[in-house]
Amino acid sequence: MSGTFVGMPAFPDAAREALADSQQRRNLHHATHTIRDKRARVVGEVGNWEELRVAGAEIKDRVLTHLDTYLEQLEESLTRAGATVHWARDAEEANRIVVELVRATGADEVVKVKSMATQEIELNDALEAAGIDAWETDLAELIVQLGHDLPSHILVPAIHRNRAEIREIFLREMGQVGTPAPDGLTSEPRELAEAARRHLREKFLRSRVAISGANFAVADSGTLVVVESEGNGRMCLTLPETLISVVGIEKVVPTLADLEVMLQLLPRSSTGERMNPYTSMWTGVTPGDGPQDVHVVLLDNGRTEALADELGRQALRCIRCSACLNVCPVYERVGGHSYGSVYPGPIGAVLNPLIRGTSTPVDKSLPYASSLCGACFDACPVRIQIPDLLVRLRTRVVDEKRGGIPSGEEIAMKGTAWMFAEAKRWERAQKGSELAGRALRRRDGLGRLPGPLSAWTDARDAPAPPEETFRSWWRRERGTDERA
Amino acid sequence: MSARDEILGRVRTALQDAPDSPPPAWTYGAGAAVADVPALFAERVEDYRATVQRVGAGQVADAVTEALGSAGTVVVPDGLPSEWLPDGLETVVDDGSLGAGDLDRIDAVVTGSAVGIAVTGTIVLDHGPGQGRRALSLVPDLHVCVVREADLVADVPEAVARLQSSIDAGRPLTWISGPSATSDIELQRVEGVHGPRTLRVLLVSEGP
Ligand code: SF4
Numbered sequence: 001m002s003g004t005f006v007g008m009p010a011f012p013d014a015a016r017e018a019l020a021d022s023q024q025r026r027n028l029h030h031a032t033h034t035i036r037d038k039r040a041r042v043v044g045e046v047g048n049w050e051e052l053r054v055a056g057a058e059i060k061d062r063v064l065t066h067l068d069t070y071l072e073q074l075e076e077s078l079t080r081a082g083a084t085v086h087w088a089r090d091a092e093e094a095n096r097i098v099v100e101l102v103r104a105t106g107a108d109e110v111v112k113v114k115s116m117a118t119q120e121i122e123l124n125d126a127l128e129a130a131g132i133d134a135w136e137t138d139l140a141e142l143i144v145q146l147g148h149d150l151p152s153h154i155l156v157p158a159i160h161r162n163r164a165e166i167r168e169i170f171l172r173e174m175g176q177v178g179t180p181a182p183d184g185l186t187s188e189p190r191e192l193a194e195a196a197r198r199h200l201r202e203k204f205l206r207s208r209v210a211i212s213g214a215n216f217a218v219a220d221s222g223t224l225v226v227v228e229s230e231g232n233g234r235m236c237l238t239l240p241e242t243l244i245s246v247v248g249i250e251k252v253v254p255t256l257a258d259l260e261v262m263l264q265l266l267p268r269s270s271t272g273e274r275m276n277p278y279t280s281m282w283t284g285v286t287p288g289d290g291p292q293d294v295h296v297v298l299l300d301n302g303r304t305e306a307l308a309d310e311l312g313r314q315a316l317r318c319i320r321c322s323a324c325l326n327v328c329p330v331y332e333r334v335g336g337h338s339y340g341s342v343y344p345g346p347i348g349a350v351l352n353p354l355i356r357g358t359s360t361p362v363d364k365s366l367p368y369a370s371s372l373c374g375a376c377f378d379a380c381p382v383r384i385q386i387p388d389l390l391v392r393l394r395t396r397v398v399d400e401k402r403g404g405i406p407s408g409e410e411i412a413m414k415g416t417a418w419m420f421a422e423a424k425r426w427e428r429a430q431k432g433s434e435l436a437g438r439a440l441r442r443r444d445g446l447g448r449l450p451g452p453l454s455a456w457t458d459a460r461d462a463p464a465p466p467e468e469t470f471r472s473w474w475r476r477e478r479g480t481d482e483r484a
Numbered sequence: 485m486s487a488r489d490e491i492l493g494r495v496r497t498a499l500q501d502a503p504d505s506p507p508p509a510w511t512y513g514a515g516a517a518v519a520d521v522p523a524l525f526a527e528r529v530e531d532y533r534a535t536v537q538r539v540g541a542g543q544v545a546d547a548v549t550e551a552l553g554s555a556g557t558v559v560v561p562d563g564l565p566s567e568w569l570p571d572g573l574e575t576v577v578d579d580g581s582l583g584a585g586d587l588d589r590i591d592a593v594v595t596g597s598a599v600g601i602a603v604t605g606t607i608v609l610d611h612g613p614g615q616g617r618r619a620l621s622l623v624p625d626l627h628v629c630v631v632r633e634a635d636l637v638a639d640v641p642e643a644v645a646r647l648q649s650s651i652d653a654g655r656p657l658t659w660i661s662g663p664s665a666t667s668d669i670e671l672q673r674v675e676g677v678h679g680p681r682t683l684r685v686l687l688v689s690e691g692p
Contacts, residue, residue: 027670030670031671054510058507058509059508062505062508065502075488087488197676205585230664230679231679231680234622239584239619249495260513260645261508274531274605275661277532278660279658279659280618280656280657281651283654288617289656
């Protein structure tokens with residue numbers, strides 16, 4: 001039912017296609033700018049925002065450098081609270097565990113709360129293969145699922161669809177899988193939301209199993225936290241008899257008190273609200289309230305690879321707020337699908353190669369999907385040095401192809417890594433290509449680039465440079481914009 | 485080797501040469517300087533398009549009547565202070581036997597709350613006596629929530645500190661900031677998707 005990112009083209013090819021899709025670009029422009037402005041407003045209200053960011057980074061670093069201890073503590077707390085803890089080395093193992101747990105209940109359908117971890121492991125495909133229907137209940141996820149589509153943004157996965165498209169999808173698809181969309185449905189967002197409410201309510205009321213992720217897992221109490229807006233999370237976490245939560249091992253925080261930092265950073269960075277409408281916290285099983293059969297699957301799936309990388313480790317601080325996406329000039333132009341992963345944008349460009357390695361074309365090209373302008377670091381609530389990480393990964397992509405005589409492409413990449421390593425150099429080189437863009441602009445692509453970049457363009461058919469570089473565009477666009 | 489031991493082993497190998505990170509230098513549970521906490525709370529809750537009515541301790545029942553409007557069926561949790569309910573109001577008192585389908589046929593719920601946060605306009609339920617199990621304040625479409633001024637704090641850190649005892653007691657928490665909402669369609673905010681579409685808050689002062 002859900003699409004898959006396997007076999008995605010490398011970033012430059014996917015990006016070129018996406019750039020041609022003007023509807024998507026308009027939607028993305030509107031969306032990223034709206035959220036960006038809201039975020040700047042509510043972040044500006046907080047007098048100690050910088051201290052909060054530092055605290056967020058320190059809390060996460062502390063957890064990551066003692067991760068074994070905190071994971072054992074979390075397991076103990078969860079078990080004491082009546083939950084069953086499972087460990088999954090990779091996606092396949094996690095999917096097998098979840099499928100077996102669902103089968104054991106005898107259910108043939110589950111309701112799902114939006115969760116990056118379950119998208120990452122492509123759980124829906126595994127459930128479908130096992131004959132289990134998985135109903136996405138977040139409105140955007142529902143739009144993506146009914147549209148047989150892929151999410152394109154961490155927070156608003158259907159950001160690439162406008163209201164008219166959503167109406168068409170609802171009219172065409174809802175009736176096939178449950179309560180149909182009402183006759184005479186218009187494209188008013190209020191009516192579309194009402195159609196989703198009616199469609200999903202019957203599923204909430206009858207489902208016996210729910211699957212969630214978690215934004216945070218508190219080690220010393222075993223409390224899991226889900227942050228959401230619509231109430232679909234509360235429905236899934238409360239009404240079914242069995243609850244299965246798939247939680248990345250980096251989601252641990254030591255104590256409840258640490259949430260005072262995270263719950264200030266996350267909503268303001270994410271949706272640009274002082275607080276999101278609903279946050280649910282539960283600690284194993286509460287007699288007489290909510291699911292009485294509670295499971296937690298702790299997922300590695302490459303996270304320990306990132307943990308082993310001295311610089312890359314900090315990418316595991318990420319709280320998936322998507323602020324870095326909304327400020328990224330590259331993301332705004334190419335959209336989420338170009339990144340070939342559930343983690344798009346600047347964080348995707350570092351996280352995917354770190355946890356999946358740099359062996360596929362898309363993962364090799366991701367570290368280049370950035371102009372290194374630094375806006376992502378400024379926006380990041382846990383101060384991840386995304387530009388530094390990208391530079392480091394670029395070098396790794398090149399270094400990994402050792403042995404034999406380096407190809408022209410490798411030499412060009414080394415040159416590019418060197419150039420990207422220093423903002424000034426990069427700006428100069430871009431300036432050069434901006435001028436070239438004006439002089440050489442052709443319809444479909446740029447021929448050979450001069451100097452060391454020529455080998456790169458020979459291999460890649462680089463798209464013609466825009467007449468303005470990202471950096472000069474950024475400066476112009478942000479002349480009055482605050483960097484907060 | 486079990487998956488557990490293998491993952492923990494990988495973590496230990498990954499961290500072999502990692503420098504230690506000290507505990508954060510953050511001061512936990514600090515109070516925030518807010519001049520008029522109840523006023524700010526009311527203002528911020530209303531920012532989410534919920535309604536807030538400030539009432540004296542003796543006026544809660546009247547305010548509840550008004551907030552319930554035309555709701556035909558009303559459910560209340562066990563332990564709700566009886567003086568909050570108008571005389572003669574017919575209510576279903578939850579005894580844990582109502583299923584989700586039963587709750588779906590009920591129009592409104594009246595509950596108390598554990599903590600209110602002024603800066604963020606948030607109400608926290610710890611689902612203790614007078615607040616009911618989680619399904620109760622979730623399925624009915626209208627939630628009338630009574631918040632005592634004594635339970636208000638300025639900002640999130642004080643709220644988390646107060647809620648520690650609820651967590652220690654194994655209670656779930658629901659943080660509510662306005663009615664259910666989505667911005668998934670072209671980022672236009674729509675109130676009311678799955679949770680209660682209407683939230684009416686009664687803020688009760690100490691005095692009459
Ligand atoms: S990297 Fe930072 S800004 Fe980007 S999603 Fe993660 S926490 Fe948010």
